[in-house]
Amino acid sequence: NAGVTQTPKFQVLKTGQSMTLQCAQDMNHEYMSWYRQDPGMGLRLIHYSVGAGITDQGEVPNGYNVSRSTTEDFPLRLLSAAPSQTSVYFCASSYPRGADYGYTFGSGTRLTVV
């Protein structure tokens, strides 16, 4: 089924470890974004991309890196995990004219940093 696939679904890291959260979409969407959602709160934008080779920072980019080498993939890298990065991470994608169909979100990655 077409959509946004996030892996892994769950992950536990130790403080200081690094890891990459994977996001892939098969809808040929140009726009992709990463959000984090803390308990009882709304989503906060981490990084976004308007196409392959182009990325930009969102509201809370510190501690995270992204790259967009292909249209399909938009991985999020945690450089040195901290307990404050414990959260649920969502990836989303859209056509450039978001007004047409809206954004499609993945099912999330639940990350715990101990």
Place this chain on the structure above:
Amino acid sequence: LAKTTQPISMDSYEGQEVNITCSHNNIATNDYITWYQQFPSQGPRFIIQGYKTKVTNEVASLFIPADRKSSTLSLPRVSLSDTAVYYCLAFMEYGNKLVFGAGTILRVKS
């Protein structure tokens, strides 16, 4: 992007129509209004979007008056499964990011 303001929570009963109003006083000329629904442990799901007047799909209706300073999401005959958080957002027609607020927690009771 325009800042949106919506109620923190609302309660309703099964079978009722629910209207959630969102305020966006400083909406820009090229901003659209979009609504998303989020269930616990899931990513948000697109419900509906519009620019002005009324838009209807199989799930909801969206009313945006001529001044576009507010909008109302209307959910007809809600059921228990409509219990979720609903987000109102402003975004540009060729927007490249969505900025979420706190959303409205809708609780539907039997």
